[in-house]
Amino acid sequence: MPYYVTLYQLTDKGIHDIKAAPQRVEQGIKAAEAAGIKVLGFYLTIGEYDYISIAEAPNDEVALTYNMGLGAQGNVRTTSLKAFSVEEMAKMVEKIP
Numbered sequence: 001m002p003y004y005v006t007l008y009q010l011t012d013k014g015i016h017d018i019k020a021a022p023q024r025v026e027q028g029i030k031a032a033e034a035a036g037i038k039v040l041g042f043y044l045t046i047g048e049y050d051y052i053s054i055a056e057a058p059n060d061e062v063a064l065t066y067n068m069g070l071g072a073q074g075n076v077r078t079t080s081l082k083a084f085s086v087e088e089m090a091k092m093v094e095k096i097p
Contacts, residue, residue, distance in 0.1 A: 001038070001056040003083040004063045008051040014075035024075060025051075035066050051076070054083075 014021070029039045038056040045052055057063040060082070067078045084092070 001058055002060070002063075003040075003085065004055050004057055005081040005083050006053045006055070006067060007049040007079040007081070008053070008076045009048075009079075010050045010076055011074055017075070021075075028070065031069075032066055036062055037066060049079075 010018070010021075025042060029042065032039050032055065036058050040054045040056065042053045043051060055063070057066070063080060067080055070076055070078055
């Protein structure tokens with residue numbers, strides 16, 4: 001399954017209700033799993049982004065649909081990155097002429 005790194009920024013709504021954030025994260029992970037996404041890690045971060053997650057999803061459509069649903073709730077904005085393992089990178093590099 002493809003890997004995805006998602007960067008999250010809290011919205012004004014999300015920071016206003018920050019005390020409920022741990023429960024929202026738990027609910028979000030359960031919803032991701034129900035959608036067929038395996039969350040490998042979720043972290044609170046310091047800097048431009050408030051959280052990051054690393055996950056496996058069956059495909060881009062599932063990952064994007066899930067993140068659009070998160071955005072629609074209004075607590076976070078997401079930026080997603082499709083990630084490749086070192087093994088996948090090695091296979092790609094082998095194809096370079």
